[in-house]
Amino acid sequence: MMRRRTLADREDVLGVALLAPALGYVILLVGVPFVLAIALSFSNATAGSLRFGWAGLRNYAAILADPVFLRALRNSAVVTVGSQVLVVVLATAAAQVFRATFRGKRLARLVLLLPWAVPVSLAAIAWTWIFDSTFSVINWTLKAAGLLHGWLYWLGEPALALVAIIIVQAWRILPFATVIVLAGLSSIPQEIVEAAIVDGAGFWRRLFQIELPLLLPVVTVAVLFGVVYTATDLGVVYILTGGGPANTTHVLPTLAFQRGILGADLGQGAAIAVFLLPFLVVVAVTMLRLARRAEVGAR
Amino acid sequence: MTRRDLRRALKRTGLYAAALGFMLFAGFPFYWMLITAFKQNRDLYVGASDLSHVPWIFNDPPTLEHVRLLFGQTDFPRWVLNTLVVVVAVVAITVAVAVPAGYSLARLAGRWGERMGMGIFFTYLIPPTLLFVPFSRLISLLGLQNSLGSLILIYPTMTIPFCTWLVMGFLRSVPWEIEEQAMIDGYSRLAVILRVAPRLIVPGILTVIVFTFTLVMQEFVYALTFISSVEKMTVSLGVPIALVRGDVYHWGALMAAALFTSIPLAVVYNLFIDRFIQGFTMGAVKG
């Protein structure tokens, strides 16, 4: 008589058992809080008490009438779009450079990757020092080169501060985007590129008509992650400007933090954070589309 | 020199110039950390409007004064210790939870494994800045506010989804036959999971550890939300928040701290970058 299946052979049972802890963690500590975040935005909860009453759309009405919030919403969009445009252009160019072989490439690559490795908060504090109102090395260099006659108060003027924030965000995302685009480039079959060369296509034609279209899915992935990292980032703005001067440089996360945690108005903080959702929905839908296309293409 | 050679030389020069440009852009803040960390104060605090004083170089001999301040008179060593405690705990939780889950999705779940994995991965996209409001409430309900326990509980919400996905993807590149062979050779699926699979997943587990380590080192938002007292802070929170005494920034010590934290991370990143990238581009890049 042969031995029958035991629990140790049941792949369905084992599969569920191994997956359960992860699923439990994700549902309890991401799924539930996510729902709670949205529920809180309709409540008048405060950090001090456990009272949790229905407030309807009052939080939303309050923030939509608040110029600081509208400014933050606009800043979030400007910073995200501005930095990502910069990143796409620079990353595509950097990938072209780092695809070639040249002396010192390993060192160059290491340096290029540094911004990704360093913690955001520490990078932000370094940039705060670089943009310092009195000791800014940028100002010194511009003045020494004869390009600047007045003085740039980088983090003191709203428009300049936004520029500074965009620069830092682009600086931080660039390595990640470059490496992803490089991975995409190396996945283009060499034969396709060689066929194009044999067919007489020059560098620019090859770039725009062969490589960039083939790279599109990968560039999309880079941009999507870039959008998530930038739009939802708190550290850079919090450390660089703290939302100042006079609440002009807030982005959604910093404002949500100020109102919800520092100001103890959980309801309003949650309502502000909920405005991050559209960014995320766009990202998730595009990712799903890409995945489905890859699935179809693989068949 | 022929025209062809000239064009080649020009192209080469352009390439080096571009590479140098990118290096300058990416590396400049690190150079600035380095030079600030070792400059004497009278060399450091000279207004930028004084064009006769070049800030890019050491005008006075370098000093270890800021490093001594950082390690001797600040809570920096304490923060390093706190960070290590959190790293070890979160790595342990992540490996224990994400590795079996990744195995389950890749090997046992059948056709819905891929979709399920995608679903779990998407939760990685839900950012801390959306969740910190409800978490601040949850943490105070659990009585974990201002403790490392809060970070140990919450950080796995970020590492588990990504690492489950990483392990699943990694296992797809490991042939099934070895595990099937073991099942034919007399082992149950459970015995295969306990005796055969671990050795096959080692590189995947290593990637999980490194990813978790870097993420814990970098996290700022939750630490800022949950931790209020200086002696409970982690490096990424303490350095930018608590090294500032009143209104006085100790820039030398600050930059030294940033530098010393960045170096190990940069080394680790450089070694594991390709593995991480695979995790991000799965689906968009084939192979």
Add this chain to the structure above:
Amino acid sequence: MAGVEIRNLRKHFAELHAVDGVDLSIRDGEFLVLLGSSGSGKTTLLRMIAGLERPTSGEIHIGGERVDGDVPPRARGIAMVFQSYALYPHRTVFQNIAFPLEAVRTPRQQIEEKVRWAAEMFSISRYLDRYPRQLSGGERQRVALCRALVRDPKVFLLDEPLANLDAKLRNTARDDLKRLQRRIQTTTVYVTHDQVEAMGLGDRIVVMERGKVRQVGTPQDVYEDPVDTFVATFVGQPPMNLLDLRDPSLPPGTLLGFRPEHFLPRSGFGPGEDVRGFRFSVRRVEYLGSDRYVYGSVSESDTPDATVIAKLPGTIALAIPEGETHEFAVPRRALRYFDAATGLRRRL
């Protein structure tokens, strides 16, 4: 030792019917080859016998006992060799071979003896302390066979075990394998897409296509008496010639088939031999050393452009100039007839 019975076995992956109603009776001690192109379902069938896939419906019996539903692979008394050999990379050759014995808690002493005995048989005793990555392809293949052997399985399952060897090695490996099986007399199911392997190894061959069994028989049966045009053209290299003839003596819709090696110059046949003649216009001659392949067409065909191939052994020295028409013939006993619509064999 045991035979294997398969009854109306099916495996569906969503819309794909990988195995689509297979009945098969594998005799005790037999060397059975499953032959088919990729996607024919042969590997899925093997994996179901092993217990690595669960059938959608149908029954599998090993040694008279039903195993399809509830008996895990480890309890089926089988051994399997994968195409990739699936050696445990972190274990030495010795540890690899010992692995199945450890699973059934064999005493240390006995494991030692058994591994040495088996290693001797495959002449890999020298490699016992090496790791798989330090071995050549042929050595790895022998380690995998060795590991399968020490289990004393009731049934051997082999999934293209020679596919990763180079052509030269494959011939000796084939011979070794066949000799081994003759000696130990264990029922063996062998999957391959290579018809030369199938003909050389199998006591019987099962030709599969799109999840269904087309023909089961000895190599000679399958080659000389194919049941349909699929088997006729799948087995044999070059494939059987099939002609749609304008011949009033044949029932309408009949295809005439003959093997290239039977299609020879008329002058080679004696006057008393019963042959059917063709006018063969030769397009091209391929010289292959031991053989010549002659490509052309026959004017009697309904589709005069259809390529007909003749395979002339090197012993026929007759000059065959390209671009000319020659008198060729096929012995009548070598002619086969098929239904043009269904592809099935017709007995006339």
